[in-house]
Amino acid sequence: MTIRELEDQQLLRLREVFGERVSTVKADLIAHGRDEGYPDTHAPQAVVYAESEADVVAALRLARELHVPITPYAAGSGLEGNAVPWRGGISLDLTRMNRVLLIESANFSATVEPGVLYPELSRQARPHGLFFAVDPGAEASLGGMAATGASGTAAVKYGTMRDNVLEMRVALLDGRVLRVGSRAPKSSAGYDLKHLFLGSEGTLGVITELTVRLWPLPASAASMQVSFASVDDAVTATVMIIGAGIGPQRLELVDAETIRAVNFYKGRSDAEQPTLWIEVIGRDGADVATQLALVEELCRESGGAVTGRATTEAQRTELWTARHHVYYALRAMxxxxxxxxxxxxxxxxxxxxxxxxxxxxxxxxxxxxxxxxxxxxxxxxxxxxxxxxxxxxxxxxxxxxxxxxxxxxxxxxxxxxxxxxxxxxxxxxxxxxGEALDAMREIKSLFDPYGLLNPGKIFEE
Amino acid sequence: MTIRELEDQQLLRLREVFGERVSTVKADLIAHGRDEGYPDTHAPQAVVYAESEADVVAALRLARELHVPITPYAAGSGLEGNAVPWRGGISLDLTRMNRVLLIESANFSATVEPGVLYPELSRQARPHGLFFAVDPGAEASLGGMAATGASGTAAVKYGTMRDNVLEMRVALLDGRVLRVGSRAPKSSAGYDLKHLFLGSEGTLGVITELTVRLWPLPASAASMQVSFASVDDAVTATVMIIGAGIGPQRLELVDAETIRAVNFYKGRSDAEQPTLWIEVIGRDGADVATQLALVEELCRESGGAVTGRATTEAQRTELWTARHHVYYALRAMxxxxxxxxxxxxxxxxxxxxxxxxxxxxxxxxxxxxxxxxxxxxxxxxxxxxxxxxxxxxxxxxxxxxxxxxxxxxxxxxxxxxxxxxxxxxxxxxxxxxGEALDAMREIKSLFDPYGLLNPGKIFEE
CATH class of the missing domain: 3.30.70.2740 (Alpha-Beta Plaits)
Structure with a gap:
């Protein structure tokens, strides 16, 4: 594959179409050349700031016309270089497409532009008694999360991004915009293209709009921290908790090393052993208390010792802070x-x-x-x-x-x-x-015959 | 597209490969030419009874070699002609591939051949304290359900077939067998081919093995029947029940006409009004009683009147019999x-x-x-x-x-x-x-360039 760098002539053409929405400022290029987790920077030759679906379509058409790579970019919170323009070309910045377009509480859904950060959606859903349930931790964009197939701590209860997108609009390299999935809660009408684009990391098309599921805010929640002699024991307890049909909202395991780091960082003295953090939700305080008692019983059967308990909001925040501060603890250490x-x-x-x-x-x-x-x-x-x-x-x-x-x-x-x-x-x-990888490559060729959509990702060159 | 009928020479070739596993007995051909819901019969010219994945691969290779259509068939419980060999050719019968290969209770999963009927899987999972949660009602096969994207009454709680298949093996027309999906609960490793095959109705390949999710058997369940003045009121109650985070196991609505039919059939005198059947599950009797009280309160707010209540197994069976007998009631009427x-x-x-x-x-x-x-x-x-x-x-x-x-x-x-x-x-x-249909056709052409896999389905010819 030969990918040419942007020539002056090509930049002129970009400016002709996008005017002020094109940047070749060095700081912009570098900022769009890296993410949170990939060590190297691969800067694009130009950043196009899309403000609408029409902009995305125009940018894709131009990439095809000019035969240059194009890589979508939003929060930049990816960890595997997913949005890093490995082969240069255009970085298609979607951060300006950041509107929550519609919240339909009776459908338990919201329609958003791809640049919306997920905490913002939850903030806007809250007055409706709803929230968005996928929480990868970082300030990720919903488009990026869909493109990566992201999840987070609450997936055990609510599923991953793949389970929480109902419908999407996806712009293809050839200028078509497909509507995939359905706002109906289920469908058996033909091939499931929605899941094909979910997790495709911008290598098949660019998500321009998403309708996602919202969930009822739990009326009550409680958490528990339990330490175990071994990881084995902690996992045995986990299987029993799920098997008992409790369906916790979060079930997080850390090892002794992590507790050591958090103790150091927060000045705590938690037992430096494999530890489970468990959060249950329910209709009221009595409901979650009963669940927590059952969780405790099952943990004890696996030799677990309760080292923390949280029923109030303040206690929960305190308990989960330890879990959430693992990264900071590590940095401090x-x-x-x-x-x-x-x-x-x-x-x-x-x-x-x-x-x-x-x-x-x-x-x-x-x-x-x-x-x-x-x-x-x-x-x-x-x-x-x-x-x-x-x-x-x-x-x-x-x-x-x-x-x-x-x-x-x-x-x-x-x-x-x-x-x-x-x-x-x-x-x-x-x-x-195995051979399914060949089938993936064949599908890639169908949607991107020239290898211009986020080249160098998913497939080895 | 020109599809030839099987000629004597071709039948000889089939017999050479499959021996006694080929049938051209008229009764067999007719039985494989219809399903539960499509009015017309389109008989195949031969039925091949596959007993293993190797048989499926051999049958697909032969179909390609002979250039004849091939349509997978199992329980025959489809309603839209999904397994009816519209263009004749080979009906690939999978009913002999009916073994539950593995139940892994600690993974909450089972691996089965495609001809296993789903009630049989639940029967075998029961000693593990688990069950298979998708229940379309008819005695459907798991392969057929996966190929159709089927669901049923419990989808509101457990999702559809699309949500309950972890991994599949799929045989392609060219002889390749792909493993798609993962036995890991989640993955973001490349394109999601699993969902592409789920619901593709045998037009892209033939499912030869499935690993599906199993769920913990509920410790306790209770049901309620509530009649409403209007469908509007019943749906309002439904949205409130879901919004309250109750997460019922079943939420079924029938209209006045249905109650009339059931009354006639079962000699009952239920109010002939729009009616909701609601089933909740929980950790014990007190838990489900509390949930049911909340459901009742929300229904009453929408003007609903409780007309039935079931907390024991016998009562629940009685209550749900009415719902399950709708079809029989109709036939009786x-x-x-x-x-x-x-x-x-x-x-x-x-x-x-x-x-x-x-x-x-x-x-x-x-x-x-x-x-x-x-x-x-x-x-x-x-x-x-x-x-x-x-x-x-x-x-x-x-x-x-x-x-x-x-x-x-x-x-x-x-x-x-x-x-x-x-x-x-x-x-x-x-x-x-819209245009996504063209993309579906392009994918169809990729996997089935000659139009031999279940032709005449999903796409108009």
Whole structure:
């Protein structure tokens, strides 16, 4: 594939169509050349700030006409280089398309532009007694979350982005805009193109509008922190909690290393053991208290010891702060270090084995990397870190990360639970998907015959 | 497209490969030429009884070699002609692939062959404290349900077939077998081919194995029957029940006409008004009693009157028998009549309007057709019926059905909520999907360049 850089003539043409909405200011180019988690910068030659679907269509048409790569960009909160313009060209900035267009409370849905940040949607839904349930943590955009197939801590209850998008409008390279999915809660009318675009990371088209599900705000919630002698015991408790039909809103596992970091950062003295954070929701205080008692009983059966309990809003915030501050704790413990976030997902029953292997690898390679797991989903992250210039450690991190990913695949898992493929995970897709990867490539060629849509992502070149 | 019939030479070749597993017995051909809901029979020229994935692959390869159509068939419980071999050729019977291969209780999953009937899976899962949650009512096969994107009464709680398949093996026409999806609870690793095959009705490939989700058996359940002055009031109550976060297991609406039929059939005297059947589940009797009290309060706010209540297993069976006997009631009321089942789905808020238009159309055209709705999903069925030879009535049924479907589309709904496209719904896909239909055709061509996989379905020829 030959991708040309933008020539003066091409920039003129961009300016002709987009005027002030094109930027070639160096700071803009650099800002659009990186994300939260990918270490290298690949700057575009131009940034086009789309303000409407028509702008997106025009930009795609121009990319085709000029035969230059085009990569959609919004919050820049991706972790695998998903929005990094690997081959340069145009960065299509969608942050100005940030309007919540419609909240339909009787349909439990909202229609938004792709640049809306998800906390903003929840804020606007609150007066309707509703909220948006997918919470990846970072200030992510809904378009980016849909394009990545993102999820977060509440997926065990509400599902991932894939489960929470009803309908989308997607602009294709050839100028067509498809409406995929349906605002009806279910449909069996033909091929499911919605799910094809969800998680396709801008390699098939650009999402210009989304209708997403909203959920009723829980009337009551309560949380508990439980420490266990081993990860095995914590996962056994998790399986029993789900099996009892409790359906917790969050079920988060961290390892002893993580508790150590949080203790250091927050001046706490929690038991430095594998720990579950569990949040249940219900219709009132009595309901959640009963659920929490049941959770406690099941945890005790696996040898768990309750180390925290929260029934008021203030207590919950305090309890979850520890969980939410894992990243900051890590940064505080290792000032000046850069981070890399591992992300694999395995069948739940395989989780203790996967984490045991992970811990052994970390010991063998003398790495300290806290483990944070969305344990109800079999998904866990490793918070690798090292000084930016410490090449030897980064090499060991790459090796350990690679081994863990291959082990996850061997267990029937996936190389990425919620961060997408981006650049670094491309090499695992053959192992994970076998011949299905060829079918994916064939579909890619159908929608993007010239390889202009976010080239270098998902597929190895 | 030219599709040749099987010639003697071709039959010889089939027998060479499949021996006794090929049938050309007339009764077999006719049995494989129809389903539960499509009025016409289109017999295949041969039935191949696959006993393994290798048989499926061999049959697909032969279909390609001989250039004859091939249509998968299992329970034959489809309603739109989904498995009817419209263009003849080979009917690929999967009923002998009926083994539950694996139940992994700690993963809340089961792996099955496509011919397994879903009640059988629930039966085998019960000793593990689990069940399979998608229940379309008929004795459907799991492969067929996946291929149709089926759902049923419990979708409001557990989702549809699309939400309950984790992984599949799919045999393609070119002999490849793809593994799509993942046994990990979530993944963002590349294009979602699983959802592309789910609901593709055997037009892209043949499902040879499925790993599906199992759910914990509810510890306790209770039901309530509530009658309302209008469908509007019943839907208002539904939105309030969902909005209160109760998350009922079932939320079924029937119209006055249906209650009349059930009263006649079962010798009951329920109020002949729009009626909701609601089932809630919980951790114990007190939990479901509290939920039921809240449901009752919300229904009363919309003018609902409780006409039945069931807390014991025996009472629940009695209460739901009425709902489940709607079809039999109809048959008893109109002996000798044939049926046709309407199936549209709209955004929940549009449901009262859709049902009002439907009732008006039925009155205008002097048709009696009970309305049965999975109201929590915005999905409703019309139970049309007439004497088989009554051409004038069938013509009115076709007209009314067509008008309702187009109205549903106008409201942002879908032409089929859970029965698939099959033959009769093909003509609505352009209206429903616009240019996305062209993209679907392009994908069809990719996987089936000769139009041999279940030709005549989903797309108009």
């Amino acid at each position: 290792y000032p000046g270090h850069s981070n890399r976030l591992g992300d694999v997902c395995v069948p739940i029953a395989a989780l203790p084995g996967a984490i045991a292997i992970t811990q052994q690898l970390l010991r063998e390679h003398q790495l300290h990397a806290p483990i944070v797991g969305h344990v109800g989903d079999g998904n866990f992250h490793l918070l690798f870190h090292a000084a930016p210039e410490d090449a030897a450690t980064w090499e060991r991190i790459a090796l350990v990360s690679d081994t863990i990913t291959r082990e996850a695949l061997r267990m029937g898992g996936t190389c990425t639970g919620e961060h997408g493929v981006g650049i670094r995970k491309r090499k695992y897709l053959r192992d994970e998907h | 109109y002996p000798g009549h044939s049926n046709r089942l309407g199936d549209v789905c709209v955004p929940i808020a549009a449901l009262p309007g859709a049902i009002a238009i439907t009732q008006q159309l039925l009155r205008e055209h002097q048709l009696h057709a009970p309305i049965v709705g999975h109201v929590g999903d915005g999905n409703f069925h019309l139970l049309f019926h007439a004497a088989p030879e009554d051409a004038a009535t069938w013509e009115r049924i076709a007209l009314v059905s067509d008008t309702i479907t187009r109205e549903a589309l106008r409201m942002g709904g879908t032409c089929t909520g859970e029965h698939g496209v099959g033959i009769r719904k093909r003509k609505y896909l352009r209206d429903e999907h």
